[in-house]
Amino acid sequence: xxxxxxxxxxxxxxxxxxxxxxxxxxxxxxxxxxxxxxxxxxxxxxxxxxxxxxxxxxxxxxxxxxxxxxxxxxxxxxxxxxxxxxxxxxxxxxxxxxxxxxxxxxxxxxxxxxxxxxxxxxxxxxxxxxxxxxxxxxxxxxxxxxxxxxxxxxxxxxxxxxxxxxxxxxxxxxxxxxxxxxxxxxxxxxxxxxxxxxxxxxxxxxxxxxxxxxxxxxxxxxxxxxxxxxxxxxxxxxxxxxxxxxxxxxxxxxxxxxxxxxxxxxxxxxxxxxxxxxxxxxxxxxxxxxxxxxxxxxxxxxxxxxx
Numbered sequence: 001x002x003x004x005x006x007x008x009x010x011x012x013x014x015x016x017x018x019x020x021x022x023x024x025x026x027x028x029x030x031x032x033x034x035x036x037x038x039x040x041x042x043x044x045x046x047x048x049x050x051x052x053x054x055x056x057x058x059x060x061x062x063x064x065x066x067x068x069x070x071x072x073x074x075x076x077x078x079x080x081x082x083x084x085x086x087x088x089x090x091x092x093x094x095x096x097x098x099x100x101x102x103x104x105x106x107x108x109x110x111x112x113x114x115x116x117x118x119x120x121x122x123x124x125x126x127x128x129x130x131x132x133x134x135x136x137x138x139x140x141x142x143x144x145x146x147x148x149x150x151x152x153x154x155x156x157x158x159x160x161x162x163x164x165x166x167x168x169x170x171x172x173x174x175x176x177x178x179x180x181x182x183x184x185x186x187x188x189x190x191x192x193x194x195x196x197x198x199x200x201x202x203x204x205x206x207x208x209x210x211x212x213x214x215x216x217x218x219x220x221x222x223x224x225x226x227x228x229x230x231x232x233x234x235x236x237x238x239x240x241x242x243x244x245x246x247x248x249x250x251x252x253x254x255x256x257x258x259x260x261x262x263x264x265x266x267x268x269x270x271x272x273x274x275x276x277x278x279x280x281x282x283x284x285x286x287x288x289x290x291x292x293x294x295x296x297x298x299x300x301x302x303x304x305x306x307x
Contacts, residue, residue, distance in 0.1 A: 035078045040064060043082075050268030051237035056275050060085045083302050089271050090298035095255070095280040098130070106138070106184035106192045108217055108224035110177075111257075112210060112247055113231035115198025118259035118285060120149050122231045123195040124156030125285070125293035126257075131162065132291075135190035140180030141166035142173040142213065145197040153195055160290055163187070173197065173209065174216035181220035194225070207250040214251060229282065231257045232273070240269050244277055253277075257293075259285035270301065 040061060047057040060082065067073075067081050109126065113119040120143060127137040139157050143149035147169040157164040165180040177194050184192040196213060197206070217224040230253045232240040240258075247253055256273055261284050270281050281296045 035064075035068065035073045035075060047268060051272060052268030053238075053241070053272030053276065056089060056268075056271045059089075079306055083306055086271070086302035086306075087299050089275055090302060093274045093278050093280045094296075094298050096282060096295045096297065098133070106181065106189045106221070107226050108181055108184075108221060109191060109193045110214065110217065110225035110228045110251075111193060111195050111231060112228060112251065112253075113198065114243060115146075117198070117231045117233045119143075119198065119231040120152050120195050121156070121288075122229075122257050122259060122283075122285060122293065123193050124153060124160060124162070125290055126229075126283070127157075127162045127191075127193050128160045128290040129283075129293050130191050130193075131160070136188070137162055137191045137193065138180060138184045138187065138189045139164040140176055140192060140194040142176045142180075142194045143197045144169055144171045144173045144176060149195065149197070156290075163189070174212045177213045178216045178220045181217055181224060185221065207247075210251055227254045228252060229255045229257050230279075231259060232269075233260050234258045234269055235260045237269055238272070241272055241276060244273060244279070248277060248279065253279050255280055255282035257281075257283045257285065258296075261286055270296075 043064075044057055044061050047060065048054075052060075063085050064078060064081055067077065111119055111123045111126070123139060127139050130137050139153060139162055141150045141153045141164060143153075144167060150166050150169065154164060154166060156162070165176065165183050167176050167179075173196060180192050180194060183189075194213070194217070196210060214225060214228075228251055230244055230247050232244060234240065244253065244256065256277075256279055258270060258273075258281050270284075273279065274281060283293050284296050286292050286294065
C-alpha cells in the first residue's frame with residue numbers, strides 16, 4: 001500500500017522535482033548566512049551558464065544589489081528577492097491557457113521547429129494531454145519529407161488511441177493540413193494538431209512552405225491555425241533563442257514548448273526566451289513518456305530553481 005502511494009506521489013510531483021534541478025541555482029548552497037560580493041559573482045556565473053541571457057542576468061544582479069544597500073543582505077531576504085525577480089520576468093508574458101480560438105470547432109494547433117527538437121513526439125504528447133482533459137483530438141502527419149516522422153506519429157497515435165490523418169512520403173504537407181482540418185470538422189473534433197517538417201531557420205524556401213500550410217489551414221477553416229507552437233530543445237541554450245527569433249519572423253508564434261529539460265543545465269533559457277521574444281513558454285517536456293508534457297507554471301518554476 002505504501003509503495004503504491006509513494007509511486008502516485010512521485011508521479012504527481014515529478015515535473016516539479018525535475019524542474020528544481022534544471023538550473024541548479026540552489027540558493028541555500030550559493031549564499032552564506034550573509035550575502036557578499038563573492039556570492040553575487042557566483043550567482044552571476046551560474047545564471048550565465050544556465051543561458052539566462054546577459055540582460056536578464058544583469059537585471060537580477062542589479063535588483064539584488066539594490067536590496068543589499070537597504071541592509072537586506074541575509075540569505076532569506078536575498079532568496080526572496082531572487083524568487084520575486086524570476087517570477088516578474090516569467091509572468092510578464094505568461095499565458096498557460098491551452099488554446100485560444102474563436103468560432104466553431106475544431107481548434108487547430110500548428111507545431112513547428114527544427115529536426116531533433118522533439119516536435120513530432122511533442123505533437124503526440126499534446127494530443128494525449130488534451131485527450132486526458134476530455135477533448136477529442138485528431139493528429140495530422142504533416143512532416144511528409146521524412147517517412148520516419150509519419151511512422152513515428154502513426155505509432156504514437158496507435159499507442160495513445162488517437163485518430164490520425166496522413167499521406168505518402170513527399171506529398172504536399174499543405175494538402176495534409178487541409179484534409180486533416182476538413183476531417184476534424186466532419187468528425188466534430190475539438191482539436192486538430194498538425195506536425196510539420198523540421199525547418200532549418202536559414203532556409204527561406206522551407207519557411208515559405210510553412211506559410212503555405214498556414215494559408216491552406218485558413219482555407220479549410222477560417223482563422224486556422226489558432227495557435228502556432230514552436231518546439232525548442234532547451235539543451236541547446238542560446239541557439240534556441242536564435243531559432244525562435246527566426247521562426248517568429250516568418251510565422252507568428254503564439255507559444256513555446258520547451259523540451260529536454262530533464263537533466264538539463266540550460267533551463268535558464270526560459271527566462272531569456274520570454275524576455276527577448278515576448279512569447280510565453282506554455283509547456284515543458286520532462287521526459288519521453290506520453291504524460292511528460294506539462295503546463296509551465298511560473299511561480300512553481302521559480303521556487304524550484306531556488307530550492
